[in-house]
Amino acid sequence: MLRYALLGLLAEQPRHGYDLKKAFEGMLGGTWPVNIGQIYSTLARLERDGLVVSQSVPQELLPDRKVYSLTEHGRRVLTQWLETPLFPPARLKVDFFLKLLLARRSGMVDVCALIWKQRQAFLQTMANLTSLLSHSEKDEELRLLAEGLLYHLEADLKWLDRCEEAFCAPEHPPSGNGHVPGNP
Amino acid sequence: MPVLEVRNLHKVYRSDGVEVHALRGIDLQVESGEFVAVMGPSGCGKSTLLHLLAGLDLPTEGEVFVQGQPVHQLSESQRARLRRRIIGFVFQSFNLIPNLTVADNVDMPALLAGRAADEVARERDRLLQRLGLAEKRDAFPAHLSGGEQQRVAIARALINHPTVLLADEPTGNLDTRSGMEVLNLLRQFHQEGQTIVLVTHDPKVASFARRVVFMRDGRFVSEMALPEPGDASRILAELLAIA
Numbered sequence: 001m002l003r004y005a006l007l008g009l010l011a012e013q014p015r016h017g018y019d020l021k022k023a024f025e026g027m028l029g030g031t032w033p034v035n036i037g038q039i040y041s042t043l044a045r046l047e048r049d050g051l052v053v054s055q056s057v058p059q060e061l062l063p064d065r066k067v068y069s070l071t072e073h074g075r076r077v078l079t080q081w082l083e084t085p086l087f088p089p090a091r092l093k094v095d096f097f098l099k100l101l102l103a104r105r106s107g108m109v110d111v112c113a114l115i116w117k118q119r120q121a122f123l124q125t126m127a128n129l130t131s132l133l134s135h136s137e138k139d140e141e142l143r144l145l146a147e148g149l150l151y152h153l154e155a156d157l158k159w160l161d162r163c164e165e166a167f168c169a170p171e172h173p174p175s176g177n178g179h180v181p182g183n184p
Numbered sequence: 185m186p187v188l189e190v191r192n193l194h195k196v197y198r199s200d201g202v203e204v205h206a207l208r209g210i211d212l213q214v215e216s217g218e219f220v221a222v223m224g225p226s227g228c229g230k231s232t233l234l235h236l237l238a239g240l241d242l243p244t245e246g247e248v249f250v251q252g253q254p255v256h257q258l259s260e261s262q263r264a265r266l267r268r269r270i271i272g273f274v275f276q277s278f279n280l281i282p283n284l285t286v287a288d289n290v291d292m293p294a295l296l297a298g299r300a301a302d303e304v305a306r307e308r309d310r311l312l313q314r315l316g317l318a319e320k321r322d323a324f325p326a327h328l329s330g331g332e333q334q335r336v337a338i339a340r341a342l343i344n345h346p347t348v349l350l351a352d353e354p355t356g357n358l359d360t361r362s363g364m365e366v367l368n369l370l371r372q373f374h375q376e377g378q379t380i381v382l383v384t385h386d387p388k389v390a391s392f393a394r395r396v397v398f399m400r401d402g403r404f405v406s407e408m409a410l411p412e413p414g415d416a417s418r419i420l421a422e423l424l425a426i427a
Contacts, residue, residue, distance in 0.1 A: 031421035116398075120408045126391035131413035132420070134368045142420075150388065157387045161225075 002034065003042050007070060007078040010052060014069035017043060029142065043068055051077055100163065112168040119160050126153050185252060187347050187379055188214040188237065193246035195232050206232040208402035214348065214381055219374040221390035222383040224399030230383035234352050237381065238271050239263035251347050268297045272341030276353040278333040280325040286312070287321045290339045297344055304343070311339040315369060331362025338369060351382035355389055367392045
């Protein structure tokens with residue numbers, strides 16, 4: 001993943017290692033910190049494979065700095081990666097589904113309580129997303145990321161409703177989560 | 185004292201000899217400044233509940249108190265006065281009066297409450313400004329988009345500084361973008377202290393509240409608090425991990 005990110009940033013313009021680190025982290029709002037060592041080792045592999053080339057640029061009072069740029073081969077590899085759709089298109093909620101299946105088979109936890117807890121977790125995430133959206137009026141890239149995740153969550157919540165329909169009696173009281181107002 | 189309190193609320197509708205239990209024993213307390221969403225599928229009784237809270241209908245059994253006043257014991261006209269003074273209501277279908285301008289729609293409940301016209305006009309202009317509707321003051325509802333109409337309805341609901349704002353699927357007739365705008369406005373008014381109770385089937389709408397009560401088949405089955413989300417970069421880090 002990092003290797004393609006570096007290729008993409010070098011397609012924009014030639015950069016040195018530290019510049020790449022800053023551009024990468026800035027692009028993702030500082031949420032994916034990378035150490036400079038990772039950047040240099042990835043660059044070394046890319047250079048070995050002929051995807052990037054480096055050029056030493058002399059600096060005043062400081063050692064030369066290597067500026068990297070994309071090769072024709074690198075450009076082709078990057079294009080191919082960009083053009084390949086992801087499959088499966090969305091990651092199925094395999095982990096949760098597995099829990100659901102095992103909860104039913106083992107009888108160790110209440111399936112409906114499991115569904116309620118997951119619904120609450122999704123709802124909290126949704127609240128975080130809508131809050132982010134209302135605070136990122138001017139940042140279109142960030143908005144789109146948040147909106148995309150929001151659509152996924154909506155689908156996930158609908159699917160949970162289906163799980164509830166299928167596995168829980170209509171009036172099944174969810175046990176072991178939250179408190180039910182006014183009920184003993 | 186909670187601004188809104190409901191005890192053992194039941195509502196039974198009878199039609200053609202068939203009894204429908206819309207509410208089967210609801211208890212709820214809402215404190216001043218809360219933003220509560222009641223969430224459930226259609227037919228779970230959430231709209232019935234909201235209508236009882238507003239005194240638009242009376243319970244078959246149980247009690248409703250708004251700011252200590254027993255709504256279930258008030259006469260029709262007393263309830264109408266209560267709705268004008270301390271309850272603001274936002275409907276899914278806006279319910280603006282079509283042959284009145286935006287300004288007149290907003291002014292109406294304030295003038296009915298006997299407030300001075302010039303004071304009402306000043307307040308209305310401030311609200312319209314706030315809701316991005318300053319230029320629509322003299323327009324008629326039919327010439328407004330859905331999102332604009334709902335914002336006018338919010339201005340109308342807030343003009344008398346209600347103790348509690350009730351909203352019934354306020355984004356149900358809006359596209360995603362104007363729905364989000366309306367919800368953002370509600371969130372802002374809540375942050376300034378407005379007590380809000382809304383009912384919805386849509387989790388995205390409910391996620392704007394700070395407390396969500398889940399309703400199924402005339403009963404509350406669960407509830408959760410939604411803590412104020414933290415700073416953007418922490419949220420983002422979390423999101424990228426689930427992406």
